[in-house]
Amino acid sequence: xxxxxxxxxxxxxxxxSGTRKTVAIVGPPNxxxxxxxxxxxxxxxxxxxxxxxxxxxxxxxxxxxxGREVDLLxxxxxxxxxxxxxxxxxTRDALLGKLPGVSRPDAVLxxxxxxxxxxxxxxxxPVLSAGIPTLVVLxxxxxxxxxGGSVDxxxxxxxxxxxxxxxxxxxxxxxxxxxxxxxxxxxxPKPVELPVLQDVPKCRQWSAKVGNQARYQPPAPPVWTRxxxxxxxxxxxxxxxxxxxxxxxxxxxFTVAQPLMDATERGVSTSAAWIGETMPETWWRDLLVExxxxxxxxxxxxxxxxLILFLFxxxxxxxxxxxxxxxxxxxxxxxxxxxxxxxIPLLSAYACAVPAIMATRTIENARDRIATILIxxxxxxxxxxxxxxxxxxAFIPERPVLGSFLGSRAAAMLGLYVxxxxxxxxxxxLLKSSILKSDRMPFMxxxxxxxxxxxxxxxxxxxxxxxxxxxxxxxxxxxxxxGLWVLAHLPLKDGRPPKIEDSLAGTFGRTVEPLIEPxxxxxxxxxxxxxxxxAREVIIGxxxxxxxxxxxxxxxxxxxxxxxxxxLQRDLTPGAAVALLIFFAFAMQCLSxxxxxxxxxxxxxxxxxQFAYMTVLAYFGALVVNQAAIRGLF
Amino acid sequence: xxxxxxxxxxxxxxxxxxxxxxxxxxxxxPEDLARRLMELGFVPGHVVAAAKSAPGGxxxxxxxxxxxxxxRRETARCLRVRLAE
Numbered sequence: 001x002x003x004x005x006x007x008x009x010x011x012x013x014x015x016x017s018g019t020r021k022t023v024a025i026v027g028p029p030n031x032x033x034x035x036x037x038x039x040x041x042x043x044x045x046x047x048x049x050x051x052x053x054x055x056x057x058x059x060x061x062x063x064x065x066x067g068r069e070v071d072l073l074x075x076x077x078x079x080x081x082x083x084x085x086x087x088x089x090x091t092r093d094a095l096l097g098k099l100p101g102v103s104r105p106d107a108v109l110x111x112x113x114x115x116x117x118x119x120x121x122x123x124x125x126p127v128l129s130a131g132i133p134t135l136v137v138l139x140x141x142x143x144x145x146x147x148g149g150s151v152d153x154x155x156x157x158x159x160x161x162x163x164x165x166x167x168x169x170x171x172x173x174x175x176x177x178x179x180x181x182x183x184x185x186x187x188x189p190k191p192v193e194l195p196v197l198q199d200v201p202k203c204r205q206w207s208a209k210v211g212n213q214a215r216y217q218p219p220a221p222p223v224w225t226r227x228x229x230x231x232x233x234x235x236x237x238x239x240x241x242x243x244x245x246x247x248x249x250x251x252x253x254f255t256v257a258q259p260l261m262d263a264t265e266r267g268v269s270t271s272a273a274w275i276g277e278t279m280p281e282t283w284w285r286d287l288l289v290e291x292x293x294x295x296x297x298x299x300x301x302x303x304x305x306x307l308i309l310f311l312f313x314x315x316x317x318x319x320x321x322x323x324x325x326x327x328x329x330x331x332x333x334x335x336x337x338x339x340x341x342x343x344i345p346l347l348s349a350y351a352c353a354v355p356a357i358m359a360t361r362t363i364e365n366a367r368d369r370i371a372t373i374l375i376x377x378x379x380x381x382x383x384x385x386x387x388x389x390x391x392x393x394a395f396i397p398e399r400p401v402l403g404s405f406l407g408s409r410a411a412a413m414l415g416l417y418v419x420x421x422x423x424x425x426x427x428x429x430l431l432k433s434s435i436l437k438s439d440r441m442p443f444m445x446x447x448x449x450x451x452x453x454x455x456x457x458x459x460x461x462x463x464x465x466x467x468x469x470x471x472x473x474x475x476x477x478x479x480x481x482x483g484l485w486v487l488a489h490l491p492l493k494d495g496r497p498p499k500i501e502d503s504l505a506g507t508f509g510r511t512v513e514p515l516i517e518p519x520x521x522x523x524x525x526x527x528x529x530x531x532x533x534x535a536r537e538v539i540i541g542x543x544x545x546x547x548x549x550x551x552x553x554x555x556x557x558x559x560x561x562x563x564x565x566x567x568l569q570r571d572l573t574p575g576a577a578v579a580l581l582i583f584f585a586f587a588m589q590c591l592s593x594x595x596x597x598x599x600x601x602x603x604x605x606x607x608x609x610q611f612a613y614m615t616v617l618a619y620f621g622a623l624v625v626n627q628a629a630i631r632g633l634f
Numbered sequence: 635x636x637x638x639x640x641x642x643x644x645x646x647x648x649x650x651x652x653x654x655x656x657x658x659x660x661x662x663x664p665e666d667l668a669r670r671l672m673e674l675g676f677v678p679g680h681v682v683a684a685a686k687s688a689p690g691g692x693x694x695x696x697x698x699x700x701x702x703x704x705x706r707r708e709t710a711r712c713l714r715v716r717l718a719e
Contacts, residue, residue: 079673084666116700119675200672201679204699218700225702226685233686233695327688327695327704334706442667442709444674447695447702 022071022103023182024094026127027111028120029077030448032139034058035169036111037074038460040178045072057090064183073105081126082198086361095130107133107186109178114138114151114166115219115449121207124160125194133186134162137178142168143449149219156214161190170454225320225449232324242328245321246417249312251410260304268297283489291485294548296473299541302386303469307462309382313351314461318453322347323445330443336425337432339363339443342372346424349379350417351465353593357600367436371428373600374610377593378424380417380585383536387584388416390540394565395577419585423617477541480531484545500546519583519619520576520626532589540564575629579622587618645717647682647696647710655683656715658698663712671713675699682715 027033037045041060058074075094076087083089090099097104110127112120117138128134138144138151157164163181167174195206232238272293279285316322326343333343342363349356356376363369380388392412401411487505489497500506501523508530509523516526524546528539547567572580588594588611597607650656658678661668675698676682685702687694692707705713 082669084670119699119701122673200669201677204672204677221697229686229695233688235689239689323704327693330688330693330704330706331690442663443693443704443706444671444709445693445704446674447704 020069020071021106021186022073023107023109024073024075024105024132025109025111026075026091026095026123027077028079028113028123030446031077031111031113031120032169033074033077033111035454035457036109036137036139036167036175036178037072038457039169039172039175041072043460043463062182064179066183068183070182073102078123080123080197080200081130092126095127095132105132107135107182109135109137111137111139113140114144115140115147115149115222117151117216118207118211118218119204121210122200122203124210125203125206126197128160128162128189128192129194129197131188134189135178135181136160136162136164138164138166139169141166141174142171143222144219147219147222149217151211151216152214156210156216159192159210159213161192170451222449228450229324229447232321233327238324238328242325245316247406247410247414249309251406252308252312255407255410257305257308261301264304265301268293268301272297287482287485290548291481291545292478294481294541294544296478296481296541297544299386299473299477299537299544300470302389302537302540303466305385305389306382306469307466309385310351310462310465311458313348314458315453317348318451318457320448320450323447326445327447332425334443336429337437338368338371338428342368345372346376346379349376349381352381352383353377353379353590354596357593357596360600367432370601370606371431371436373597374431374606375424375428377588377590377610377614378420378427378586380420381536381590383590384416384584386537386540388413388581390564391568391577391581394568395572395574416581416585419582423586427613472535476534477538480534480538481541481545484527484531484542488546505546518626519579519622520573520629521580522571524571525580529583529589534589534591536584536589543567573629575626578629579626582625583618583622585618586614586621588614644714647684647705647713647715648707650682650684650715652684652686652694654717655681656717658682659714659716661713663709667709671709674703675701676703676713682713 025033025037037058037060040062042062044062045058045060057076060072060074061069062072063069073094075091078085078088078091081088081092081095083092093099094102095105095108108127108130110124112123124136136156138153138156144150151166153164153166165174165177165181167178169175193206195202197203232241272289275293276285276289279288316325325347329343330339333339342360345356345359345363348359353376356379357373360369360372360376363372392409396409396412399408400406401408406414484505487508488500488503490504491498493502497503498506501510505527506523509527512526512530513521513523516529521529524543527546528542531542532539544564547564568577594607594611597610598604601607644659645656647656647658658676658680660678661671661676663671676696677699680699683697685695685697688704693704694707694710695702695704696710
């Protein structure tokens, strides 16, 4: 389809009007698509995948004033609809109704940044030529006005043959115009003269002409962005701030999260004790207290910490700082053979490797992309955080390292994050100088203006995260905890459960014990390592259950079960504790990640190689540390 | 740099110092890449100004057509500009 005439033919055949309408949100990156989407749908949204393709998108529903509902589809951010990257192909196919399983949208919300209208208007040409009813939404109107720019929305609507709304999604101003549009009858855009879409300079001329007719006055340059950049991109202050931010995040995770975690822990142990006292002494009371509360409860305690981490990542991303961090990191990335673009997925792998691996789609070079996918699980994801916290808190006494600014525990945590990063760098270097060698790909990255993150979008992120975490605690971890509790109580001897060492779980643990003994781990840790293959934090639930049962056996009453920290101190030497940390830093213990790697690389070859490599590295890393500790080398 | 002597001389984006600007003349890159850069604002005829860079001067941020885009030196070297007055 090269111009508006081609689309007019396709137009007639696709207008199946169901009762519930679908509206697609399209726009260039950084135009505020997600902000508007969040505003319109609130909590009524979910992440979904188009069938057969890996591109993740959000779908949500919104209620109109008359009670009807509309489905909203948040498509990937694109600059054009020329199908060169996967994002562009998906967006194009979705608009043309060519995506299998997804019906053609009834209308489009085209979100453009009004402070950068000259360039963003270029996307209007291909979208309008698709012939779908379109509302052109000019976002960031407040910013445009503040910086002395202006645009005549009505004149622009005449030029484009489609209605135009001037809004500020972040400030929730003018959004009623969008809601009204969605409630009304959708009308196909009036035919207007559009440029040849393949010719970018022609498209740009067209958008300049349209802008002129709409009396578009571009705003003054963003003063604050320039001021901030002169600090954040300062040759010395820039990297120093980068480091400072990282340290601040880790210190906050320990100091601010601690009271919250203590409170959650008190809640969990008080309720466990209450159940233990009020319920009759039966096997299912023990299952509830030791299995469910001991297993799930000990994981849920870490929720505040994970939310604080995600709050930081959200602020860094939404404010625009992440793009600057990618710029600063590009040289380092180039040295290991990757590009700055790989840096953003790798940073988000600090939250979770699964979305990070999906985010590698923006890397055009296939070999760079696979290399990034393979190293992403080395980045310290939030599932490692509870494991690290528990072991560090049990074995490292808190004392100041850098005055009151950095404590020894935060420093140890920071060290583990650096260790994961180094493992990723070395692995990338190996891959890029051998099997995944390729020409260097050009690096181009748009620097968005700095913006205040909105409470709404940060809140939604945290809500999403909390739900995902609790869901995992309620499903995988619950199932593993219950299953383990049962295995720890069988086979029955004279109608009574055996000592845990003689149970099925214990036998299993003692079978693998010779293999992990050189690392300093006993059979209980062995069971934990096995269950944590499903997901890293499962080890905490597992140990919680095992020690819960053990404690109950020793003391007679479940509420006196020993705390996890004390139990670990009893079971691990300091050297073995460090070995356990190293093991978790390197090992690939996450079924979700393996599944997503298989999907993204199209086979079992890469995930299998990745799993083998990481397991070997973890085993020998832990072995070296523990043996060195035994020989008194540190 | 002796570039200021002859204002009409052709240089590349990589030669611009922070704060200097020029008019983009052509992109000596494969078509696919050139298109991508043009979509980001690097359309011939537009004024491009060199801005801040990562420590060490590479990659550098360029201001063009209302946006700021970071490019590595190796890419900037392929974009020819005429120095503006």
